[in-house]
Amino acid sequence: MTFATRTLAPTTLTAGGLLLRPLRESDEPAVAEALRDADILRWAAGLATVQAPVHERAAVWLGPRAAGWATGDAYFAITDGTTGEFHGALSVREINRLPDQAVVGYWVTPRSRGRGAARTALDAAARWALAAPEDGGLGVHRIALDHVLANVASCRVAAAAGFRLEGVMRDYFKEPSGRRHDAHLHARLATDRPE
Numbered sequence: 001m002t003f004a005t006r007t008l009a010p011t012t013l014t015a016g017g018l019l020l021r022p023l024r025e026s027d028e029p030a031v032a033e034a035l036r037d038a039d040i041l042r043w044a045a046g047l048a049t050v051q052a053p054v055h056e057r058a059a060v061w062l063g064p065r066a067a068g069w070a071t072g073d074a075y076f077a078i079t080d081g082t083t084g085e086f087h088g089a090l091s092v093r094e095i096n097r098l099p100d101q102a103v104v105g106y107w108v109t110p111r112s113r114g115r116g117a118a119r120t121a122l123d124a125a126a127r128w129a130l131a132a133p134e135d136g137g138l139g140v141h142r143i144a145l146d147h148v149l150a151n152v153a154s155c156r157v158a159a160a161a162g163f164r165l166e167g168v169m170r171d172y173f174k175e176p177s178g179r180r181h182d183a184h185l186h187a188r189l190a191t192d193r194p195e
Helices: 023-036 038-043 047-051 056-067 119-129 152-160
Strands: 014-015 020-021 076-079 084-091 101-108 143-146 162-175 180-189
Touching: 014 119, 023 056, 023 084, 047 056, 056 119, 076 119, 084 119, 101 119, 101 162, 119 143, 119 152, 119 180, 143 162, 152 162, 152 180
Parallel strands: 101 143
Antiparallel strands: 014 020, 020 076, 076 084, 084 101, 143 180, 162 180
């Protein structure tokens, strides 16, 4: 099965005092700081980033994501809507790889954790992706996300943003050390009603 990639118009979203804007090369210092966090490296950075020399990690991680809109994937910086402080990153990708579906992922910096930034950003991105194209959205019907069971904070974020737990995927995630982890699968549908 193949799917057509389309260029996405870079989009900016606002919610709860946050500004979600396309990632850009000027985010490299903030990304470099975030990639010093062991949890981000372990759960969200990806093998190419982890294996890169420390001084190159931010560029390795940021390069394809800053260019992602041109290849049909949405990569947002999660920032403070007033100060511009960088709180983290969120992606909506694999759009229509399966018809009417997308996958979302996110991380927030250590100092932004516990402040609601991840939940607010995830909900805003989901609303955008699930909205009809005539309303400025992507028009997908289903958005999936996964996280390792050990990352209980991510599970709380997913549930709080309306992503229902669907099950456990055994040995789904392989961390850079080679250790495998079971992962929760969550999803939010366009037809879901807020709980």
